[in-house]
Amino acid sequence: MNMANVVQRIGHLARKTFLDISSKVALKENIADLKGVLQTLNASDLNFEERLVENRDVYRPETRGAPVTYVHIYEDRILSIGIFVIRHGASLPLHDHPDMHGLIKVIHGQGKIKSFTSVPKEDIPFPKEMELNSSVKPWHRDRIIPVKLHSDTVVDSDSVCELGPEEGNLHYIEAVNGPMAFVDILSPPYDHDTGARVCHYYKELNIEKDVTGSGIQNDICWLLEIPQPSDYWTASAKYKGPRIAIDMDSF
Numbered sequence: 001m002n003m004a005n006v007v008q009r010i011g012h013l014a015r016k017t018f019l020d021i022s023s024k025v026a027l028k029e030n031i032a033d034l035k036g037v038l039q040t041l042n043a044s045d046l047n048f049e050e051r052l053v054e055n056r057d058v059y060r061p062e063t064r065g066a067p068v069t070y071v072h073i074y075e076d077r078i079l080s081i082g083i084f085v086i087r088h089g090a091s092l093p094l095h096d097h098p099d100m101h102g103l104i105k106v107i108h109g110q111g112k113i114k115s116f117t118s119v120p121k122e123d124i125p126f127p128k129e130m131e132l133n134s135s136v137k138p139w140h141r142d143r144i145i146p147v148k149l150h151s152d153t154v155v156d157s158d159s160v161c162e163l164g165p166e167e168g169n170l171h172y173i174e175a176v177n178g179p180m181a182f183v184d185i186l187s188p189p190y191d192h193d194t195g196a197r198v199c200h201y202y203k204e205l206n207i208e209k210d211v212t213g214s215g216i217q218n219d220i221c222w223l224l225e226i227p228q229p230s231d232y233w234t235a236s237a238k239y240k241g242p243r244i245a246i247d248m249d250s251f
């Protein structure tokens with residue numbers, strides 16, 4: 001497989017996978033195929049610029065330069081593909097992909113990915129411990145959601161991480177042991193223009209678990225929706241790899 005083929009093939013497979021998601025069985029099979037090809041993708045296939053990960057210093061907010069750089073590769077109404085480059089110790093803050101599928105393939109370094117699955121709010125009573133937590137104000141209540149931990153793991157280029165529209169949808173990614181870069185496939189893409197799919201940011205609330213009660217709270221974490229953190233912003237860099245050209249007539 002030559003350089004252009006693997007990138008092009010991923011674009012084509014991703015579009016095929018997410019164009020029609022009405023059959024859960026077919027979707028699962030197609031995502032498995034896509035993950036198989038993504039697994040083989042490496043930085044050189046994308047002509048990824050080494051200079052973007054040369055600086056191994058731990059990122060400090062007062063440092064010049066952005067904590068995260070985004071390299072846009074492709075976008076249509078079905079999917080978006082890009083590369084996120086995270087400085088050592090910096091992170092993509094906890095956020096969601098509303099009603100979207102996400103696939104992550106690390107192409108440089110290692111990242112800690114922590115993800116959560118949201119739980120219907122009406123199923124879970126507010127814990128009394130929440131009332132005692134000084135960081136939780138009464139007016140926060142509408143913006144607090146219960147979640148369950150989905151995964152908390154360090155990933156590298158050996159694996160492809162899948163974040164579903166429900167399972168593991170809320171997540172945070174931190175570069176560990178140096179800078180990291182990963183390819184991010186989202187379907188459908190965010191839509192901030194019409195407001196159909198807007199990114200929300202959250203912070204984890206440190207609520208004491210109810211160990212003496214019924215136990216129902218024990219695996220529930222609580223997240224507070226917050227504005228985009230002021231120390232998170234992205235620079236952009238130009239994509240230098242093979243272009244993804246999708247023949248729409250082939251679907």
Ligand SMILES: [Fe+2]
Nearest residue numbers: 095096097102
């Ligand atoms: Fe994300």
